[in-house]
Amino acid sequence: MNRNPQLNASGELHHLLTLEGLPREHVVRILDTAESFVSIAEREVKKVPLLRGKSIFNLFFENSTRTRTTFEIAAKRLSADVINLNIGASSTSKGETVLDTIDNLCAMQADMFVVRHAQSGAAHMIAQHLNATSQTHVHVINAGDGRHQHPTQGLLDLFTIRHYKKDLTRLRVAIVGDVLHSRVARSLIHGLTTLGVPEVRVVGPKTLIPTGAANMGVQIHHDMRTGVRDCDVVVMLRLQNERMRGALLPSAGEFFKNYGLTEEKLALARSDAIVMHPGPMNRGVEIDSPVADGKHSVILPQVTFGIAVRMAVMGILGGVNA
């Protein structure tokens, strides 16, 4: 079995599970390929025939309308057939295991699975199952697993940063808020490190910064003002209320006072700083409306780029044979 289950025996990208340990050339290739897909959205026919005749299953064990929609649009722009399964409401509630569900869908000639699961490692487990059962023509994309990884979000963040800042080797990037529960933060940190961004900061209260953060090669700031000072990129994370267990925070209002991005705090960053947010935003909790709608915000372009990046990932994976 491969040490890196994302790559096949020839070193090609076969599944996309995590940005941790994904070699730089694969990251760069995805971003470069996505550049060519951006322009397709501006054409009269917003479709290319690349994945015609392929069946892509969106397996969302955890709800996410936006991520599922962007994957669906990406697959349809590649001419694939897309089947959305709301797993929570079907087989698994009748007692079927995840891997039995996968085998059944493979028996329906699935070509690719896009997997979102509340459990860390779910997509990884499915990929290993496919590899171990010789169903190696089927590809898996991790669309978010628990607190672990959300690689396509990390890639679209990297794409956005590269689009606006060009040279990544001189940047200072701050990731602010609920880092503890954020798979977006984890994926982005790995990606930024891979592409050689020299200074990555995580900013948040002690209770929302994972204990091992320093081991990921990032600087830790508990004071927002020093945390965003002179930064080129400020990535705001969503305060994940639904993930909060126990009293990690006094209140949303208190959080906004200390860590909410206001125009006054943003003024401490570089004058040409960009503000990003993976969505959905909690206005008035982690980000103030004038900032979210302001000239530094690239939050909506992130969404548009996300489609191109997901097309690139699907396009590259779909052409890789076992």
Next chain:
Amino acid sequence: MSDRLPDAEELVRVLAEQMQGAIAHEARLVGIHSGGAWIAERLAGMLDGDHPVGSIDVSFYRDDYSRVGLKPTVKRTSLPFEIDGARLVLVDDVLYTGRSVRAALNELFDYGRPASVELAVLIDRGGRELPIEPTYCATRLAIVESGTFVLQRADDGTLTLAVEDAPARSER
């Protein structure tokens, strides 16, 4: 073999002479990446009149994707003019099976409905697998099936031809 290769610069001049007066005065040139795009740029500078240049990367339209996957470097297709109603000349370096031209035609039609499309190539090496023929062609030149013509561009823009071992025939 290489000493008998024609001079690419000379072939571009021959092609320009054929096209001069034959193409529509409002024709737009669309070069297929990468060789065709270089040639289209050069032709635009040599032909009388104003002939805007676009370039097209047919990677997303190739018929061998499911066998060989996506090329590692896909370039952005750039057609900075209206395709609807336009008179187009598709430009490529080497015409072989015709599959790249088929892919390019499909891509062009996703941008609009051109009034006409002609095809200009430096070299026709035979071996067609589709009913596609060039409108303008600088030379016809046979080559063993295991070889492939490669157009190269030096830093100063000079074009040269070389012969390399070909990947499998299906990849052309």
